[in-house]
Amino acid sequence: LNAPDFPCACFACAQNHAMHRGSITIACKNDPAETERLQQKICRFCELHEIPSRAIHALDLALDELLTNILHYAYSDKATHEITVRVEAEPELLNAWIEDDGKAFNPLEISPVDITRPLAEREVGGLGIHLVRSLMNRIDYERANGKNVLTLQKMLTRNK
Amino acid sequence: MQIREEKEGDVLIVSVDDRLDSFTSDEFENLLLQRIESGQRFFLLDWTKLDYVNSAGLKALLLAAKKLDPVKGQIILCGLATNVQMVFDLTGFHHLFTLKPDRAAALECFRERG
Numbered sequence: 324l325n326a327p328d329f330p331c332a333c334f335a336c337a338q339n340h341a342m343h344r345g346s347i348t349i350a351c352k353n354d355p356a357e358t359e360r361l362q363q364k365i366c367r368f369c370e371l372h373e374i375p376s377r378a379i380h381a382l383d384l385a386l387d388e389l390l391t392n393i394l395h396y397a398y399s400d401k402a403t404h405e406i407t408v409r410v411e412a413e414p415e416l417l418n419a420w421i422e423d424d425g426k427a428f429n430p431l432e433i434s435p436v437d438i439t440r441p442l443a444e445r446e447v448g449g450l451g452i453h454l455v456r457s458l459m460n461r462i463d464y465e466r467a468n469g470k471n472v473l474t475l476q477k478m479l480t481r482n483k
Numbered sequence: 484m485q486i487r488e489e490k491e492g493d494v495l496i497v498s499v500d501d502r503l504d505s506f507t508s509d510e511f512e513n514l515l516l517q518r519i520e521s522g523q524r525f526f527l528l529d530w531t532k533l534d535y536v537n538s539a540g541l542k543a544l545l546l547a548a549k550k551l552d553p554v555k556g557q558i559i560l561c562g563l564a565t566n567v568q569m570v571f572d573l574t575g576f577h578h579l580f581t582l583k584p585d586r587a588a589a590l591e592c593f594r595e596r597g
Contacts, residue, residue, distance in 0.1 A: 355506065380566045387537050391505045438575025442552055447545055450574055451538035457573040 343372045346411040353397070353404040353423075358390040365410055372412040378479050381458040382410070382417055385475060388451035389421055389430070397425020397471075417477040422470050429464045430455065430473065486514060494525045494593050496586070500532040503540030512543035519547060524556035527589045531562030536570055548579060557581070557596070561589040 347368040351357035362383055369379040386408065398404055404424055411418040436446065436453040456462060461476035484507035485500040495518060503511055515526070526547070530536075548558055561583040563571065571577045583589040 359506075377566075377569075380569075384535075384537060384570070387504065391537070391539070436574070438573075439578070440575075442545075442548055442579050445545060445549075445579065447542050447549075450541050450545075454538055454570065454573060 344413055345372055346409065348407065348409040350405050350407045353394055353406060353425075355394060358394065358406070361390070361406075361408055362386055365408065368410060369412070369417075374412060374417060375479060378417060378477055381477055382419060382475075385455045385458045386419065386421070388455050389473060392428075392430070392451060393421075393423045393425055397423055397428065399426070415479050417475075417479060419475040419477075421473045421475075424470050427466050428471055429466070431462060431464050484510070486511060488514075491527070491590060492593075494527050494590065495523050496527045496529055498529040498532065502535040503533060503543075504535060504537045505539045508537075508539035508543045511540065512546060515543060515547040516550065519550045519554075519556065524551065524554060525593055526551075526556070526558045527586065527593070528558060528560045529562055529586055529589075530560055530564070530567060531585070533562075533567060534564060536567050541570070541574060541576060544576070544580070557593075559583060559589045559592055561585050 345368070347365065349361045349364055351361045365386065366379055366383055369382065374382075390406065390408075393406060407420075407422045409420045430452045433449055433452045435456070436449045438453075455475075458477070459475045460478045461474075463474040465472045465474075484502055485498075487498045489496040489498075497514070499511060501507075518526070528544075544558070551557060559581045562585060563582060568577075568582075571580070571582070581589075581592060583592060
């Protein structure tokens with residue numbers, strides 16, 4: 324999360340500039356109401372940067388799944404913790420980072436869901452991480468300084 | 484989220500509006516499981532006004548379908564928005580559930596099965 328802040332150029336760009344460069348960093352507490360506020364801010368950021376609506380939905384859903392997981396599983400104490408999310412918009416790419424100081428958890432180690440299985444053999448769990456993997460083009464996990472850092476990348480296709 | 488129930492013959496129509504997410508899906512899940520427990524077998528889920536579903540909503544649906552399978556029950560969904568349809572496609576739920584464009588088509592599908 325130490326990448327330099329690009330100045331948000333969305334109001335300075337020429338009007339025919341379809342997508343704009345910019346970034347937003349939001350810190351919130353491990354409280355469901357806070358994470359909802361965080362998602363709303365990120366969606367607004369994406370709208371301002373004219374990110375295609377399908378990509379906004381993909382990012383919104385992926386963040387929802389990951390934040391829900393953090394709230395449910397990351398903390399065994401009752402203390403307040405900080406979760407930081409950063410989103411960077413580039414002309415053809417969305418990057419997102421999520422950082423939490425909860426238990427070490429690498430979502431990439433969760434076994435993939437076999438979506439071709441019939442109903443009786445379908446597992447009830449694992450769908451959230453499956454969705455994140457399907458929605459994003461690239462996911463990287465790192466445990467550093469007692470924190471989980473998940474990096475997401477979504478390629479943007481115009482008119483989608 | 485808002486849930487409404489209507490009965491059409493032996494089909495229970497359940498409309499779900501707005502969002503089915505980690506905050507709201509428990510209520511939806513409990514309702515389906517309670518109705519199955521009390522003998523309801525055929526469900527038409529009208530999702531025309533549902534904008535958003537996440538894995539918590541899918542889990543509720545999967546649990547209900549698993550309970551209905553051995554007792555020959557069925558869930559048909561109708562009116563899926565683009566974002567919701569995409570979530571079904573990505574998770575293979577479009578293979579597990581019958582999806583219809585609207586209520587009329589879904590009810591017709593129940594009638595054809597007798």
